[in-house]
Amino acid sequence: MVQKIFLFISTIYLIQGCNINTSGTWKNANIENSKRDEIKTLNDKLFNAIENNDAASLRTIMADSLIKQGANINQILEQASNRFKANSYTILDEYYIQNSTTNVNNTIPPALSGDNDYSIYFLALNKDMYVSLLLINTLNNKALIMAVYGLYKNGWKLNILRIGQYDLFKKNAIDYYKLAKSSYDKAYLIDAYDNLNLSQQLLKPADDNFIYQKEKDINELYDKVRNDLNTKYSLPLTLENVSTKPKIFRIYPQIVNEGYYPMVQYLTNVNIKDTILLKQENEKVKKEVNAIFNGIDKDKKYIFYQAFNKLPDRNEAIERYGFVDQLTK
Numbered sequence: 001m002v003q004k005i006f007l008f009i010s011t012i013y014l015i016q017g018c019n020i021n022t023s024g025t026w027k028n029a030n031i032e033n034s035k036r037d038e039i040k041t042l043n044d045k046l047f048n049a050i051e052n053n054d055a056a057s058l059r060t061i062m063a064d065s066l067i068k069q070g071a072n073i074n075q076i077l078e079q080a081s082n083r084f085k086a087n088s089y090t091i092l093d094e095y096y097i098q099n100s101t102t103n104v105n106n107t108i109p110p111a112l113s114g115d116n117d118y119s120i121y122f123l124a125l126n127k128d129m130y131v132s133l134l135l136i137n138t139l140n141n142k143a144l145i146m147a148v149y150g151l152y153k154n155g156w157k158l159n160i161l162r163i164g165q166y167d168l169f170k171k172n173a174i175d176y177y178k179l180a181k182s183s184y185d186k187a188y189l190i191d192a193y194d195n196l197n198l199s200q201q202l203l204k205p206a207d208d209n210f211i212y213q214k215e216k217d218i219n220e221l222y223d224k225v226r227n228d229l230n231t232k233y234s235l236p237l238t239l240e241n242v243s244t245k246p247k248i249f250r251i252y253p254q255i256v257n258e259g260y261y262p263m264v265q266y267l268t269n270v271n272i273k274d275t276i277l278l279k280q281e282n283e284k285v286k287k288e289v290n291a292i293f294n295g296i297d298k299d300k301k302y303i304f305y306q307a308f309n310k311l312p313d314r315n316e317a318i319e320r321y322g323f324v325d326q327l328t329k
Contacts, residue, residue, distance in 0.1 A: 024098040025108060031096045039094065039130050039149060042156055046147055047089050047134065050163070053081040063150060063157035065125065080163050084136045084143040092133040092144070095120070099127045110213045115174050117213040125159050126150030133210075135166060140257070142166040146206040162206035169259055173202040177218045184221065188295025189229050190262060194253040196222045198260065233293070236267070242284045244269050249311065251293070254304050261302040264289055265320075268307045272319050278307055282323045301328050 026032075042061050049058035055073045062073075095108055106124045108131065110117035120131060128151035136143040148160035166172055171179075180195035199218050204210065212218070236247040247267045254263035266285065270277045282305060290297045297303060305323040312318045 023100045026096045028091075028094060031094065035096055035130070036094070038156060039132060042149060042158070043089070043132050043134060043147065046145070046158065046161075047136070050077060050080045050084070050136075050145070051087065053077045058158075061158050063125070063152065063159050066157075066159060076161075076163075080143075084138050084163070086136045086138050086143075089134045089136050089145070092135050093131075094133065095131040097124065097129040097131070099124050099129065102126055112213075115178070115214060116172070119211045119213065120146075120209060121211065122148050122160055122209050124150070126152065129159075130156065133206075141168045141170075144205040144210070146209060148209075160209070162209055164205035164207070165202060166205045167202060168198060168255075171198075173199045173212060173218065174214060176202065177214060177221070180221060180225070183295065184225060186295060188298065189225060189232065190251060190293045190296045191298075192221075192225045193229055194260070194262065196225055197253055237292075239266075239285060239288045239292075241288055242281065244281050246281065246285055246307070248289070259301070261300055261304055262296055263304040263306065265306045265308065265312075267311065268309065270307070272307065272309045272321050275321065278321055279323070282307065286323075286325050297325075297327055302326055 045057060045061050048054065049061075055077050058073055058077065059067060097106055097108070099106065102125060104124050106120075106122055106129065108120035110119050122129075122131070130149040130151075132145070132147045132149070134145040134147065136145065142165075144162070144164055144166035146160070146162040147158060149156045150159045167175070176195045176199035180192045180199060183189075183191035183195060196218065200222060203212065203215060203218060235251075236249040238245055238247050246269075248264060249267060250263075250265040252263055253260045264285075268278070268281060270281050272278070285305065286303070289303070303325040305325065306320045307323070308318060308320050310318060312320070
């Protein structure tokens with residue numbers, strides 16, 4: 001089986017806030033070139049600090065208030081530099097905000113231009129604020145850096161930093177939501193649920209400072225699909241048409257280097273060391289799974305299976321035997 005890659009990446013926290021109180025907001029090309037150039041210099045330093053795990057360099061662009069918080073910058077950078085290996089970044093969007101006073105809550109509303117629209121929420125410590133949303137391109141996914149700068153007497157300084165996973169296999173939370181809707185319309189409940197699981201994992205790449213406009217729709221569809229699954233299939237599910245009566249107890253999206261595919265885990269009465277009987281049983285299990293779970297064998301390359309003699313336990317290493325059902329070549 002292909003080596004798993006890391007998916008569930010914790011957002012990195014430094015400081016936070018939300019709501020609205022601005023006197024002017026400018027986006028992307030509408031921002032003065034001189035300001036964009038100033039921030040680009042800071043973004044380059046920020047990215048290089050992440051790439052090289054350089055906490056000392058990062059502190060040179062951080063606001064004093066952020067440094068005094070005592071955030072564990074060394075640990076934060078080590079996590080980010082290890083998980084997001086890349087040598088370049090691109091700008092998703094950037095915003096310049098002017099406030100009438102300091103320490104107010106700012107909101108950047110959605111553009112209302114497409115499915116990927118989002119809102120930005122943060123605490124503005126300064127009258128002049130600048131938000132950079134940067135994308136780091138890594139092997140199979142992009143990471144989002146949300147950097148919020150404030151203008152001090154000695155120049156722009158970093159007030160807020162968020163780092164989290166933005167997409168996986170070139171699809172973000174909204175893309176997986178669309179796939180889930182399409183699967184649900186076909187009554188492919190397993191595919192819909194798997195895609196919604198991935199959508200939710202990518203839903204908040206910058207925690208509550210970055211909110212997709214469709215977040216409510218995603219959560220509502222997730223609840224609906226989960227309820228439909230629980231109504232139609234009650235796990236553990238005994239495969240009555242298989243003489244050994246194996247019991248499926250879990251189905252989830254297995255992430256591998258080339259994509260994600262259903263993983264079906266089941267309990268068997270066949271001794272896990274008897275691989276010949278296990279393979280014979282698995283051939284029957286595959287047929288039953290394809291018949292019971294509508295669409296699970298459609299539009300994908302593999303289905304993975306794992307057979308157990310006892311339920312897995314986090315506190316104990318449980319022996320298992322794996323199979324790969326290759327659907328397409």
